[in-house]
Amino acid sequence: MSRVTGPAAGVNTADVAGTTIRYRELGDPGAAPVVLLHGGSSSAATWDRLTVALVSAGRRTIAADLRGHGGSSRTPAYPLDGFRDDILGLLDALDLGRVALVGHSLGAHTASLIAQRQPERVTHLVLEEPPVPAREPSGDHGLSTARFLLPALALLTLRRGFDPRAVTSPVRQLRAADPAWWHRLASIASPTLLISGGPRSHTPARRLAEVARTIPRARLVTIPVGHRVHSHDPSGFQAAVVPFLTG
Numbered sequence: 001m002s003r004v005t006g007p008a009a010g011v012n013t014a015d016v017a018g019t020t021i022r023y024r025e026l027g028d029p030g031a032a033p034v035v036l037l038h039g040g041s042s043s044a045a046t047w048d049r050l051t052v053a054l055v056s057a058g059r060r061t062i063a064a065d066l067r068g069h070g071g072s073s074r075t076p077a078y079p080l081d082g083f084r085d086d087i088l089g090l091l092d093a094l095d096l097g098r099v100a101l102v103g104h105s106l107g108a109h110t111a112s113l114i115a116q117r118q119p120e121r122v123t124h125l126v127l128e129e130p131p132v133p134a135r136e137p138s139g140d141h142g143l144s145t146a147r148f149l150l151p152a153l154a155l156l157t158l159r160r161g162f163d164p165r166a167v168t169s170p171v172r173q174l175r176a177a178d179p180a181w182w183h184r185l186a187s188i189a190s191p192t193l194l195i196s197g198g199p200r201s202h203t204p205a206r207r208l209a210e211v212a213r214t215i216p217r218a219r220l221v222t223i224p225v226g227h228r229v230h231s232h233d234p235s236g237f238q239a240a241v242v243p244f245l246t247g
Helices: 044-056 080-093 106-117 145-157 165-174 179-187 205-214 234-246
Strands: 002-005 010-016 019-026 033-037 060-064 099-104 122-128 192-196 218-222
Touching: 010 080, 019 044, 019 080, 033 044, 033 080, 033 106, 044 060, 044 099, 044 234, 060 080, 080 106, 080 165, 099 106, 099 234, 106 122, 106 165, 106 179, 122 234, 179 205, 192 205, 192 234, 205 218
Parallel strands: 033 060, 033 099, 099 122, 122 192, 192 218
Antiparallel strands: 002 010, 010 019, 019 060
16 A cells, blocks of 8 residues: 655655655656666665756656655555555555666666566666676676675765665665576566666676666667766766657
8 A cells, every 4th residue: 555645746755654755846747757766875866966967848847755765655665566566555555557667886776676577667768887796696797895885875074865775675685696686687578778887886797788688679878987877977968868758
């Protein structure tokens, strides 16, 4: 059961099966919706610049705080499918049928799980620097825990706007092989844009290229500024994403 509380626009919350999910909403309520999912240790605020561009292009935006982040609930556990189910519950609470999804890092993995679970619900999919699990237990997962966690854990000295377990637990899970995730990529039906941060990122571009080859309607764009493309090159990111979502 999902329930929305708060003002009609701006910052609202939804009760999703007992978990509070806070989200920011902007744009014409009747416009095509774009749901924005941030990475680990971040929050919905990271999408403010993209939100302005999308609303200017005639889209409605919903930027959610993932569980354990921002104004959303701190929970006893942080399973990957829990992030997925929270956002699906938020879509239900907002009575959103088909949506475009944009995700960064952990948010990108969450978006991929949603597009695998309910492909008919996703009109467009943008995966910015998604973590890529190994296909097989002995395979190369291409994810260095130290390099993945360093940017997030460095922020702990500056702010505590998130539960550290909401970062460390997903990283441990993503380091495990997940052949089922790879198999389900073929079920993603929407046009998909993968964005790589190039050689300055800890996510190997070759793994993202492999994902792009596996998703039926995907293409890969490289913007070589590192893991946080939307923050380090917002103009380049918007130039790739806004036409993809609105064209």
